[in-house]
Amino acid sequence: MKIRTLGSSEPVPWDLLLEADPDIKHIEGYFAESSVRIAVSRERVIGICASMETAPGTWEIMNLSVSSEYRGRGVGAQLIADAEALAIQSGGRAIEVGTGNSSIRQLGFYQRCGYRITGIRPDHFVHTYGEPIYEDGIPCRDMIRLEKQLVPQ
Numbered sequence: 001m002k003i004r005t006l007g008s009s010e011p012v013p014w015d016l017l018l019e020a021d022p023d024i025k026h027i028e029g030y031f032a033e034s035s036v037r038i039a040v041s042r043e044r045v046i047g048i049c050a051s052m053e054t055a056p057g058t059w060e061i062m063n064l065s066v067s068s069e070y071r072g073r074g075v076g077a078q079l080i081a082d083a084e085a086l087a088i089q090s091g092g093r094a095i096e097v098g099t100g101n102s103s104i105r106q107l108g109f110y111q112r113c114g115y116r117i118t119g120i121r122p123d124h125f126v127h128t129y130g131e132p133i134y135e136d137g138i139p140c141r142d143m144i145r146l147e148k149q150l151v152p153q
């Protein structure tokens, strides 16, 4: 497995992006401005991570997705480490991510990767997405914000 930048002439792996963020309009809003890295195995794109600087010194993981058949093998953790390295190279001091209150496994995953919960945006997904989203029977309403410091404070 290799992680590299998605070339500008390569097809965009929309299927992967939409698994992490079902709103195509929302993806279009950050995708062009993001650094887009892909995990490739046997010439197949198996994972993607889009990240961008959202404030001076602060980066955000806008989209992170791994093909279902490759999950649980460390690809997601490697894509996160790659995004963090990219942010540090560009002078980033902190990196953030937001996920749904119902994304219980993802909340565990990010915290195992060293992210700490910094806040909640109540009803964020109620306002963002037209259709109600449920994961394991839990309504996805609020965005949980997480952050990792990249350099000692």
Ligand SMILES: CC(C)(COP(=O)(O)OP(=O)(O)OC[C@H]1O[C@@H](n2cnc3c(N)ncnc32)[C@H](O)[C@@H]1OP(=O)(O)O)[C@@H](O)C(=O)NCCC(=O)NCCS
Pocket (backbone or CB within 6 Å): 019, 020, 021, 064, 065, 066, 067, 070, 071, 072, 073, 074, 075, 076, 077, 078, 098, 099, 100, 103, 105, 106, 108, 109, 112
């Ligand atoms: C979240 C995601 C990127 C993690 O990628 P991954 O390659 O499975 O991650 P890793 O193998 O490095 O770590 C797996 C860990 O993530 C957690 N996890 C979260 N969702 C998972 C899923 N659907 N399948 C397997 N593991 C998942 C597991 O708890 C696992 O923890 P463990 O290794 O301690 O058991 C991936 O599951 C995914 O693409 N999910 C769908 C899209 C999504 O939810 N993106 C995040 C939006 S905020």
